[in-house]
Amino acid sequence: xxxxxxxxxxxxxxxxxxxxxxxxxxxxxxxxxxxxxxxxxxxxxxxxxxxxxxxxxxxxxxxxxxxxxxxxxxxxxxxxxxxxxxxxxxxxxxxxxxxxxxxxxxxxxxxxxxxxxxxxxxxxxxxxxxxxxxxxxxxxxxxxxxxxxxxxxxxxxxxxxxxxxxxxxxxxxxxxxxxxxxxxxxxxxxxxxxxxxxxxxxxxxxxxxxxxxxxxxxxxxxxxxxxxxxxxxxxxxxxxxxxxxxxxxxxxxxxxxxxxxxxxxxxxxxxxxxxxxxxxxxxxxxxxxxxxxxxxxxxxxxxxxxxxxxxxxxxxxxxxx
Amino acid sequence: xxxxxxxxxxxxxxxxxxxxxxxxxxxxxxxxxxxxxxxxxxxxxxxxxxxxxxxxxxxxxxxxxxxxxxxxxxxxxxxxxxxxxxxxxxxxxxxxxxxxxxxxxxxxxxxxxxxxxxxxxxxxxxxxxxxxxxxxxxxxxxxxxxxxxxxxxxxxxxxxxxxxxxxxxxxxxxxxxxxxxxxxxxxxxxxxxxxxxxxxxxxxxxxxxxxxxxxxxxxxxxxxxxxxxxxxxxxxxxxxxxxxxxxxxxxxxxxxxxxxxxxxxxxxxxxxxxxxxxxxxxxxxxxxxxxxxxxxxxxxxxxxxxxxxxxxxxxxxxxxxxxxxxxxxxxxxxxxxxxxxxxxxxxxxxxxxxxxxxxxxxxxxxxxxxxxxxxxxxxxxxxxxxxxxxxxxxxxxxxxxxxxxxxxxxxxxxxxxxxxxxxxxxxxxxxxxxxxxxxxxxxxxxxxxxxxxxxxxxxxxxxxxxxxxxxxxxxxxxxxxxxxxxxxxxxxxxxxxxxxxxxxxxxxxxxxxxxxxxxxxxxxxxxxxxxxxxxxxxxxxxxx
Numbered sequence: 001x002x003x004x005x006x007x008x009x010x011x012x013x014x015x016x017x018x019x020x021x022x023x024x025x026x027x028x029x030x031x032x033x034x035x036x037x038x039x040x041x042x043x044x045x046x047x048x049x050x051x052x053x054x055x056x057x058x059x060x061x062x063x064x065x066x067x068x069x070x071x072x073x074x075x076x077x078x079x080x081x082x083x084x085x086x087x088x089x090x091x092x093x094x095x096x097x098x099x100x101x102x103x104x105x106x107x108x109x110x111x112x113x114x115x116x117x118x119x120x121x122x123x124x125x126x127x128x129x130x131x132x133x134x135x136x137x138x139x140x141x142x143x144x145x146x147x148x149x150x151x152x153x154x155x156x157x158x159x160x161x162x163x164x165x166x167x168x169x170x171x172x173x174x175x176x177x178x179x180x181x182x183x184x185x186x187x188x189x190x191x192x193x194x195x196x197x198x199x200x201x202x203x204x205x206x207x208x209x210x211x212x213x214x215x216x217x218x219x220x221x222x223x224x225x226x227x228x229x230x231x232x233x234x235x236x237x238x239x240x241x242x243x244x245x246x247x248x249x250x251x252x253x254x255x256x257x258x259x260x261x262x263x264x265x266x267x268x269x270x271x272x273x274x275x276x277x278x279x280x281x282x283x284x285x286x287x288x289x290x291x292x293x294x295x296x297x298x299x300x301x302x303x304x305x306x307x308x309x310x311x312x313x314x315x316x317x318x319x320x321x
Numbered sequence: 322x323x324x325x326x327x328x329x330x331x332x333x334x335x336x337x338x339x340x341x342x343x344x345x346x347x348x349x350x351x352x353x354x355x356x357x358x359x360x361x362x363x364x365x366x367x368x369x370x371x372x373x374x375x376x377x378x379x380x381x382x383x384x385x386x387x388x389x390x391x392x393x394x395x396x397x398x399x400x401x402x403x404x405x406x407x408x409x410x411x412x413x414x415x416x417x418x419x420x421x422x423x424x425x426x427x428x429x430x431x432x433x434x435x436x437x438x439x440x441x442x443x444x445x446x447x448x449x450x451x452x453x454x455x456x457x458x459x460x461x462x463x464x465x466x467x468x469x470x471x472x473x474x475x476x477x478x479x480x481x482x483x484x485x486x487x488x489x490x491x492x493x494x495x496x497x498x499x500x501x502x503x504x505x506x507x508x509x510x511x512x513x514x515x516x517x518x519x520x521x522x523x524x525x526x527x528x529x530x531x532x533x534x535x536x537x538x539x540x541x542x543x544x545x546x547x548x549x550x551x552x553x554x555x556x557x558x559x560x561x562x563x564x565x566x567x568x569x570x571x572x573x574x575x576x577x578x579x580x581x582x583x584x585x586x587x588x589x590x591x592x593x594x595x596x597x598x599x600x601x602x603x604x605x606x607x608x609x610x611x612x613x614x615x616x617x618x619x620x621x622x623x624x625x626x627x628x629x630x631x632x633x634x635x636x637x638x639x640x641x642x643x644x645x646x647x648x649x650x651x652x653x654x655x656x657x658x659x660x661x662x663x664x665x666x667x668x669x670x671x672x673x674x675x676x677x678x679x680x681x682x683x684x685x686x687x688x689x690x691x692x693x694x695x696x697x698x699x700x701x702x703x704x705x706x707x708x709x710x711x712x713x714x715x716x717x718x719x720x721x722x723x724x725x726x727x728x729x730x731x732x733x734x735x736x737x738x739x740x741x742x743x744x745x746x747x748x749x750x751x752x753x754x755x756x757x758x759x760x761x762x763x764x765x766x767x768x769x770x771x772x773x774x775x776x777x778x779x780x781x782x783x784x785x786x787x788x789x790x791x792x793x794x795x796x797x798x799x800x801x802x803x804x805x806x807x808x809x810x811x812x813x814x815x816x817x818x819x820x821x822x823x824x825x826x827x828x829x830x831x832x833x834x835x836x837x838x839x840x841x842x843x844x845x846x847x848x849x850x851x852x853x854x855x856x857x858x859x860x861x862x863x864x865x
Contacts, residue, residue: 065797070852073834092833093818096799112799249852 054083057297064113064295066095067103071143071245072116072281078314079116079302107284108133113295115284116140116302121197134287138303139280141316144243144270145198146277147258152235155179157259160203160276166238169210174236186210187239199240202277243270248315271317280319283307389776390418391829393821393836393851403851404836408827410847419459422476423780426523431482432466432505434458434474458482458505466505477518478528479548480506485516485533500533502550511550514543519567521545521600527553529572531564539563539577545600556602565595568613569621569636571605572598597623597638606638619654619693619701642677652691654701657682657718659689674705674720682720685709689716692736692756706742708734713744713758726758739785743770750792753810761810767792773805776822776829784823787813803830814843 053059063084066076073095081091098106104120106112108131120128128135147163149155155178158166165171166186175181188209189196200209238258243265246257257265261276269275283303289296301307312318389408405413419433436456458467458474475483485500501513516533517540526548534540542562544555556562562574576593595611596604608627618624621636632643633653642658644650652659656677663670673684683689687709691702704723705716708731715724734744742754744764751771752764762770767790775784787805794800804815805828814820819831827838827846837848 061796063797065799067799077833089833089835090816092835093802093816094794094797094800095833096801249850 053085055297055301057292058083058294060084060086062294063094064298065111066114066116066298067106067112068097068115068117069100069103069281070097071118071242071249073097074248075140075311075314075316076116078310079298079307082310083298083301104128104284107135107286110286113285113289114298116281117284118143118281119279135284136287136289136299137282137284138299139319140283140302140307141311142270142273142278142280142319143317144265144275144278145195145202145240146243146246146265147238147240147260148246148255149238149258150235151254151256153179153182153256155258156256157262159261163203163260164207167204167209168207180235182236185237187237189240195241198242198277198279202279244316267312267315267317271319278317281316389824391776391822391827391838393829393831404849406838406847406849408824408838410838412849419463421780422474422482424478425476425518426478426520426526430461431477431480432458432460433463436473437469460505466508472500474503477502478520478526480504481511481548481550483515483518484510502530502546504550512543512546512552516540517564518546519564521567521572522570529564529567541577542572542574544602554601556598562596562598566613570600571636572600572602573611573613574598606634614650614653615698616695617651617653619652619691619698621699622653622655624650651689652702656701659691659705672707674716682718683707683716683722686714687731688733690735695736695738706734706736708744713742713754715756715758724758726754737772753788762788762790762806766790773820773828774822776824781822787823787828789820813841814839 058064063080066079068076073092076095076097077088077092080086080094081088084091097103100118101121101124103112103115103117104124105127107115108128147158153174155174158177162171162177166177166184167188171177172184173181174184189199243257246255247265259265263269263275265275270278283299285295285299289299302310308318390405390413391407392405393403405415405418407413415437417435419435421433422431423429424431434456436454453471454473455469455471456473457465457469459465472484475485477483481502482505483500484503500516502511502515502518503509504511512530514532515530518528518530521527521529527545528547529542529545531540531542539561540563542556542564543552545553547553561577563577565573565575567573573595575595578593594607594609597606597611599605608625610626612624614622614624614633618633622633622641623636623638625632625634626646629646630643631646631648632640633650635641635655641655642650642653644660647662649661650658651661651672658675658677660673660675661670662673670687671684672686672689674682674689676682686707689705689707692704692706692715693700693702703718705718707714707716708728710731711727711729713726713728713731713734714722717723728744728746730747730749732745732747734742737743737753740756741761742756742758743751744754745751746764750764750766750768751762752760752767753762753770755761764770769789769791771789773784773787773789775782786808788808788810789803789805791801791803794802801818802815803817803820804812805817805820807813814828814830817830817832821829821831823829827840830836830839831851834851835845835848836851838846840846
């Protein structure tokens with residue numbers, strides 16, 4: 001049986017030629033929509049939302065159960081808000097995720113209807129292959145592996161080879177790569193973390209990184225960003241994360257994103273693939289979803305031109321190349 | 322109705338968004354169309370207690386003796402803390418999170434401490450990171466009054482706090498590090514070796530103190546001390562006693578015999594007998610096992626098991642009622658009792674309301690519970706709550722049914738006090754009834770119903786004026802909703818993702834991707850994105 005997960009077979013490249021609007025998204029949390037009164041009528045929307053929505057066949061009551069990655073939560077909320085027609089803050093209350101790997105399993109186990117999700121770890125990919133469940137998976141947008149440094153650090157650009165050398169212990173001082181005469185403190189992530197998987201897949205490509213002491217291997221993504229931002233107060237730290245999380249979800253004022261091979265990570269450069277370290281994120285459903293099911297209808301909408309517009313509007317990098 | 326999504330996802334700001342109430346009230350009109358929501362009409366719908374009267378003009382600059390900390394955590398992932406803020410909306414970093422110590426007698430704040438956990442860089446035998454924990458004491462104003470050491474602090478009395486190796490206790494249950502009563506005003510150890518204490522006589526400000534179990538031996542009663550830590554009396558002779566509890570001036574303790582465990586060569590303490598001491602440590606009574614049945618015995622009674630006999634005695638140690646050892650007495654007040662028995666072969670259980678002569682007053686209920694103030698274990702119940710597989714009942718002391726309400730499949734019910742009965746119906750939900758079994762909160766609507774937490778300078782207590790109700794979204798049970806009711810059981814705040822705690826001014830909530838404090842009108846006072854400190858990758862697998 002043909003495995004629909006195989007991206008090469010099922011991938012439907014969505015090319016969007018709309019002008020790209022950069023949404024900085026900072027400092028806009030207050031005084032938008034009805035968001036300053038958190039107790040606005042959520043119950044009313046649950047109970048009384050009309051049977052109509054932006055998509056015929058989808059209503060608030062039959063809206064599919066959506067799961068996925070933490071970094072795609074804003075997109076899930078934006079989709080609900082757009083389709084059902086409720087304020088964004090209210091739409092956010094309809095979003096819960098189990099995170100990347102568990103969400104893939106939830107889809108396999110019929111616990112959820114649709115994923116907006118990052119790539120599954122290799123072990124989960126094997127579980128999908130071994131299962132009897134066929135999936136339809138389509139890229140929705142793109143994210144990048146980004147490298148973070150303290151704003152005090154004079155180095156702004158690293159080549160992929162330099163980063164490899166830093167993480168294999170060949171380069172140990174920032175002065176070798178355009179920075180201050182200062183020891184490089186390279187943070188890594190847990191070996192099973194998604195960022196580490198991306199780091200090894202996109203950058204190291206088989207090269208073994210040096211062992212990192214535990215204090216330089218934070219358990220979570222936020223802790224890594226904190227670590228790089230504040231380590232020793234010296235500004236000598238370097239670490240990595242994914243663009244959307246570092247740029248939109250967990251920003252620190254004394255951190256900057258480094259250019260890689262002379263390309264700064266941005267929505268545009270990641271979407272176009274000009275930034276060298278990119279990976280897609282996806283919408284996924286089970287292949288046996290009927291053509292008229294709300295899940296299939298939502299899937300079709302997300303991979304449509306309107307869905308691509310929403311991806312852009314929400315601040316994610318669309319796939320433009 | 323289609324509302325166009327805002328032009329940006331507002332997530333990147335991790336700064337405190339302090340909302341100006343004036344602007345807010347004018348820019349965000351409260352919905353008047355939603356019959357379920359009564360926001361903005363605080364005078365009529367919010368809690369009415371003086372202690373919890375929400376203030377329409379709530380002051381974010383209200384002064385408190387000690388900081389009010391609001392903790393926001395992620396449920397489901399081991400309760401990881403997302404954020405801690407104070408009442409003014411300031412984010413409190415871990416290294417500045419004070420824990421207030423409260424006088425065990427007066428409930429008033431004594432001083433406060435900060436506990437730090439630092440990675441040592443070493444890996445322990447299980448492959449985990451070794452963490453060194455230290456703590457230091459600070460006065461009310463935040464001035465440091467002790468160095469950071471591996472000793473921890475807990476509440477004491479007067480000017481004394483308990484200093485001990487709390488972290489060692491967590492790991493092994495034993496500690497060899499110093500502990501004792503420490504005067505935080507003079508920075509002097511007053512009585513070494515004290516690891517635990519209980520109030521002996523609140524009026525005279527006397528306390529009974531005992532040591533911690535250590536490799537040198539088991540926990541032992543040291544004696545009774547006054548408010549300054551001066552020893553007034555102590556056990557006589559060579560026998561060791563471990564403290565159980567103190568009730569009405571009687572000290573309940575186990576005699577402890579130590580012996581070497583051959584397999585581990587460690588000292589093991591084996592309880593032998595239970596004794597009741599007077600203040601001067603004269604043995605008043607001794608038996609195989611004695612205990613004060615809190616929330617079971619209403620009045621001056623103790624439970625005793627001796628020589629394979631079980632009975633309830635009065636404080637003069639006269640036998641009031643004898644029963645089989647296998648039988649539980651769930652309620653006793655000197656006149657009537659609730660007996661619980663279970664057939665060991667069929668596992669069928671039965672509750673019976675009896676008089677003291679074992680005459681059955683009523684039986685065949687799944688459960689019978691006294692309707693008594695949860696904080697009063699002296700006053701006999703005037704009536705009882707009972708249920709079977711069909712209905713819930715109110716019984717009088719004769720076992721007669723006063724009220725009945727059909728309510729099939731009750732899983733449990735209990736009297737919460739203040740005229741409220743809480744109950745749960747199997748596989749449906751939880752509700753509340755009044756003492757006449759009238760429905761206050763319908764179990765068909767909520768999966769859980771309870772009083773909200775009242776945050777008071779680190780003390781989590783019950784807010785009897787706010788009821789927290791939770792339900793799962795129909796069609797998507799992964800989505801939880803919380804709404805708050807006032808004591809007239811009307812919704813005052815709805816559509817929340819979580820309610821963490823309350824004060825008289827604020828409610829700590831999560832809604833969607835935001836956490837923070839709202840006032841009792843439902844307006845944000847301090848607002849933060851949940852991603853600001855969220856533990857992102859606690860599960861086996863990662864997120865991007």
